[in-house]
Structure formats: structure tokens, C-alpha cells
Amino acid sequence: MERAAGAACLTGDCPSRRHGVDRRSIAHHSEHLPSSFNRRGVHQPMTASEPVQPDAFGFAPAFAVDEPAAHTLPFVFNTGHSGAVYPPDFIAASRLDALALRRSEDAYVERLFAPVVELGAPLLRANFPRAFLDVNREPYELDPRMFDGRLPPFANTRSMRVAGGLGTVPRVVADGQEIYARRLPVAEATARIEGLYKPYHRALRSLIQRTARAHGCCMLIDCHSMPSSSLGRDPEMKADVVLGDRYGTACAPALIDGFEAAFRARGFRVVRNKPYAGGFITEHYGEPNLDRHALQIEVNRGLYMNEVSLATTPGFPALVGALRAVIVEVSRDLAEVVPRQIAAE
Template sequence: MPKQAYSLLRPECQTSSVVFASPHSGCDYPEWFLRRTLLNAQTIRSSEDAYVDKLFAAAPEFGAPFLVAEAPRAFLDLNRAADELDPALIRGVRRPVNNPRVASGLGVIPRVVAHGRPIYHGKMALDEANRRIDAYWRPYHARLQSLLDETRAGFGRAILIDCHSMPHEALDTMVRAGAKRPEVVLGDRFGASAETDIVDEIEAAFASAGFEVSRNAPFAGAYVTQHYGRPARKQHAIQIEIDRSLYMNEDTIEPRSDFEAVRARLASVIRDIIAIGMPRQSLAAE
């Protein structure tokens, strides 16, 4: 099993209602898992949001906590509900009703990685699936909710920034001829998971750093934004997807030579997003 469910990077003093999280950048692959999978050590990483934890690592420096998953996405998907179990992979599970994520092999215990490549030969026991959920899914989500509760108690609201990356090809069918290709997709479940004014400010932060931004297509947000986005309770959730080709070679899963330059651009975005959640008197004093 991976050594731990998550790492929590805290600022010396939290100054904002913004909380960052990265559920898919974990890369702690147990040796027994790599021996069991049909895939090689590189292909198994194709669904991973590689280096997203490093891209957003500046968050604590600017006053926001950053929760980072340690378990890899191919091992356990933290952006799925605990009951999104795949009967094609897990013995003793009934087929869910109208769940396209599970049907495509992308449940809480994934059956496939990118391009539909199978992870396992045969099925696993329900007990094994439940052990993974109990050991990694439940601690991660319990800590995330407690962070949001603490933040809301201290600042009157909480703004969750759920950090992801997307394959460059994900937008191939979305971009019209002659149109600029988005480099960042913001997902707020079409306004259901966060107040529009907050998403507008986040979009402006990316645009001011020179990123092309779109909303909700093809990624509007999955379990995390759906579950945690409760604007009426002053709890907002916004998913951020960044084009992987901006900062890494998607074939080799290695950082590009200009990785640090991209990270520096994102640091300015992170600073501006955190400022959105600062108390107004703090902003006036700066």
C-alpha cells in the first residue's frame, strides 16, 4: 500500500478562505501493484496528473493550505464517490444505474488508464476495494472537509481549488477552426458549485498571467466539485484543468525544459486567487 493517504502543506498563517487540493498527482506506486498490473511502470502513470503538486506548491507561501494525495489515481480515484464501484472489475458488485464513469472503467477503483488500457487481468475481491477506500479515500476526504470547515469558521466562507491536468488531445474536438485553444479549463458545474463572481475572478487571474481560459467544456467537474460545492452554505468548489503539454512531455512524463517558467507564471495566478479569499480589511492594508 502507499505509505500514507495524503500530505498537508500548511502556511505559517492562513490568510485566506482559499484551500487548494490535488487528488490525482500521487505517484507512490507499491511494488506489488506494479507487479500485478498488465501495464509497464510508465504506462500506468498515463492517468496521473503528474507534477500538479509541484505546479501549485507555492500556495502555502501565499497563505493557503494545500492538500496533496499520495495514492496514485490508477490505484484509487479520489475524484469519485466511494460507492462508484465497477462490477466489471470488482466481484460481488451490482451494476450501477446510468453511471458513465463506472461504465467506462473509471470508477473509484479504476479498471483502465488513458485510452481505455486495462490495468488488471481478471477481477478483484470487494474486500480489497474496500480496504483501499478505507485506507486512502476516507482519510483524504475527511481531512479535506475538516480543512473547509476550519476555513469557513475562520473566514466566513471556504473556496476549494481542485487542481488537475488534462491531456492536450482532450480539447481536439472542442476547438473551432481559427479559435484560440484553451490552456486552462475552469469547472464549476455550470454555476452550481461556486458563485459566478468568484469564478470570474479566478478566470481573470489566469488571463492576466497570459493563459487562455474556458469554462466547463469538456470538464465541468466531477465528484469533488459536485460534493463540496455548496454556495448556499458559503462553501465553493472550482476545478482547474491545465494542459499538460504546457509543462511536460506527455509521452515520457518528464518536465519540459521551461517547467520552472510555467511554475513561476502559475505562482502569480495562485497569489491572485488567494487574494480573492482575503478579508477586505487585509487587502486594504496592503
């Protein structure tokens, strides 16, 4: 596909035009919300950065790191599925309208977790949408039915995620609708992986390494949202939050225990690992034996947004405040055991 000179932000608030990849976004202290939000939970423009030239795909930039004034917490937060900037040529190539394309977004998750920056942890966030490229997959997890031409021999074409149409370059949006009107050139997948996926993971890896050097360990929190319909009809699965640690392999028990206790103390219904145990990021970066821990947090979208119109609801600012309080509590409690006890578990 031809490259676009610009890209459309379908939320009406385009963070990619405010922050460069290394932009320092420092929010001042407030009781519940960072300064980038008003009291109704509406995102407000932050200090403007120098203009960033769009890349070959039209993103300006494709992702950003919001840095704290001081990196005081041994945490890194990641929102790889919250991007809402859609290249015009991608929209033109799709058989779906803009609202349907957005069904795959973890909409507004970067705003839900924005307070982590003022609390002392960096936040890495994608601006490109998950429907365009999914960084929570292997680098070459691709469906051969999507492409004209032969995929590289090292591509993983047989995973369950590929079978479901949700590979690195997705074939469908989250509700199963086909994205593209026709097959893509293999070079298109390669370009997205080399130009977006790999730089994103280099940035994430760098943040993890920097945190581990500074604090003796790193706790990566991979932040997502889940459709309420994905939880099924089983009353025991009706969760507000799902915590995924790859069934105990991606982080020390103290980390997931701390988050579960903090969420439950505030009235949230919490389930572990079902139906979301954590994807590629949790599995790949969770190395407890190296003092590097990864935990996936899925928040029920029904708590903060209308899942049909994708508009935020009055519950949004309260959820932002609750998430901030959870992180404060977990950080305080873990400070007594990090890194010595975490590393030993």
C-alpha cells in the same frame, strides 16, 4: 492481493517519505518559486519529518497536508490525482508497465501549485496514484466486471464514469488500456475505499470546515492537469486552462470570474466547463449557499511536460510562477468582497 511492505515512487522524488499527514511544510518567500524548488523547477528535499511507518498498502503516508505558517487565505487547495507512489503488488497485478500506469496521473500538479503554501493556504495532496484509487468519484462507484464476488447493494454500478472504466477503483488508465490481468476480490475495493478514500475525504472536509470557521467562507480549488489531446480539434476548445464550476452551481461567480480574468491577463487561453465541468469533489463540496465554494482548475500538460516521456520541460518553472501570480491576484481582488459579497451572490 498481498500487502506490500513498501511502495515505489515512479517520479524519482517520493514526497510520501518526507511528510506525514499533518506535516507542516513551510516554504520561505521567493519571487516565483517556493524554497522546495531550485531555479530550474526541480523539486528539492524539504525538512525531513519523523519516519512514518507504511500503512497496509505500503504508503508512508497515503496523503499529506502541507500547512502554511499562517492560514491567511480563505482557500484550500487539493491535488487528488497527482500521486506517484505505486505499491509493488499493484504493479505486479497490472498488465501494464510502469509508464503506462502513470498515464492517469495529473503529473507534478502538486508541484505546480506548491506556492500556495507560502502564500497562506493548505495543500492536500494524494501520494497514492489515481490508477489505484480515484478520490474524485463517489465512494462506491464500481464496475462489477472488475471483481470476483458481489458488490454492496449501495454501490453505483451504472454511472457514465463506471461505464468508461473510470470508477472509484479504475478499470482502465486514462488512455483506455485495461489495468488488471485478472479480476480483483471485492474485499480489495472495500479495503481501498475504507482505508484510503474515506480518510482522505475526512481530511479534506476538516480543512474546509476549519477554513470556513476562520474566514467566514471557504474556497476549495481542486487542481488537475489535462492531456492536450483531450481538447479535440475544435480551435475554440484549444485551451491552456479549463475552469469547472459545474455550470455555475459550485461557486459564486466572483471566484470563477476572478480566475478567468487573471489567467487571461497572462496570456492563457481559458474555457469554462468544457470538456471538464468538475467531478465529484467540485459537485459535492461546492455549496455556495453555505459560503463554501468549489472550483476545478485543469492545466494543459503540454505547457509544462513531455506527454510521452512524462518529463518536465523548460516551461515548468515559468508556469509555476504564473500560477503563483494568478493566485496572488485572485486572493487580493477577492479580499475586498469576502465573505460579504461572495456569500450574497
